[in-house]
Amino acid sequence: MKNIEFSCDYFELFGIPVSYEIDLALLERRYQELQLKFHPDRHMRSTPQEQLLAVQYVSLINQAYTELKSTLSRARYLLSLQDKNYLNDSYTLHDPAFLMEQIEFRDELAEVSKTTNSCVARAELNQRVEERYEETKNTFKNYFNQHNFEVAAETLAKMQFLDKFLTELTQLNEELENFN
Numbered sequence: 001m002k003n004i005e006f007s008c009d010y011f012e013l014f015g016i017p018v019s020y021e022i023d024l025a026l027l028e029r030r031y032q033e034l035q036l037k038f039h040p041d042r043h044m045r046s047t048p049q050e051q052l053l054a055v056q057y058v059s060l061i062n063q064a065y066t067e068l069k070s071t072l073s074r075a076r077y078l079l080s081l082q083d084k085n086y087l088n089d090s091y092t093l094h095d096p097a098f099l100m101e102q103i104e105f106r107d108e109l110a111e112v113s114k115t116t117n118s119c120v121a122r123a124e125l126n127q128r129v130e131e132r133y134e135e136t137k138n139t140f141k142n143y144f145n146q147h148n149f150e151v152a153a154e155t156l157a158k159m160q161f162l163d164k165f166l167t168e169l170t171q172l173n174e175e176l177e178n179f180n
Contacts, residue, residue, distance in 0.1 A: 009081060010064035020078060020141040022068060031065045072163050075140050075156050079149060086153035093157045102161055105129060109165075113172060122176075126169055133162040 011018045014030040036042075038061065043054040067073045079086045093099065105125070112121040136158050143152035 010068050010077060013061065013064050014068065016068075018078070018081070020071075020075060020137075020144050022074070024069065027065070027068055031061065034061045071137055072156075072159055075137075075144070075152075075159060078144060079153055079156060082149050086149055086156075091153070091157060093154065093161070095154070095158070098158055098161075101132075102165070105165055109169065109172070118176075122169065122173060126166070126173075129162060129166055129169070133159065133166065136162055 009018070014027055014034070016022055016026060016030065035058065038054055038057050040051060040054045040058060043051050046054070067077045108125055109122075112118040112125060115121065136155060140152055140155040140159060143149075143155055
């Protein structure tokens with residue numbers, strides 16, 4: 001329990017390069033190794049303080065794993081590692097074309113939701129939004145790699161819009177499947 005480091009970043013914790021693109025299999029393997037090494041059950045005979053440290057460290061490991069596993073959370077975390085606060089709560093997206101596209105997606109979703117057999121239309125909409133999301137993730141990666149963190153933050157805001165829309169579309173699909 002002596003080599004526990006709470007101040008390292010999540011990438012350092014797992015021994016992987018700081019990057020938007022990560023090897024998810026390596027992340028999973030390192031996660032399992034850390035879980036095995038520091039799981040509180042392995043420290044049942046340790047002092048109460050060491051047991052508490054093990055619980056806290058495993059909690060950090062779980063949080064780090066969850067953040068790095070998700071592309072959206074990873075992007076947010078990468079920007080949080082930068083010196084400037086690009087992720088303040090008052091951030092407003094200023095891309096009229098993107099915002100119009102979101103309105104069109106929402107209008108289309110409202111329309112396909114009203115039809116009785118909207119499965120194909122919802123699937124097509126989902127595919128288009130997924131493709132747009134992939135493009136946006138690639139854009140984030142490029143701007144982040146170029147150290148253009150301000151534009152990367154704007155792109156992250158777009159990723160959040162698209163992720164939320166896809167989540168809502170998935171929920172609608174599940175509700176409609178359960179209804180039928």
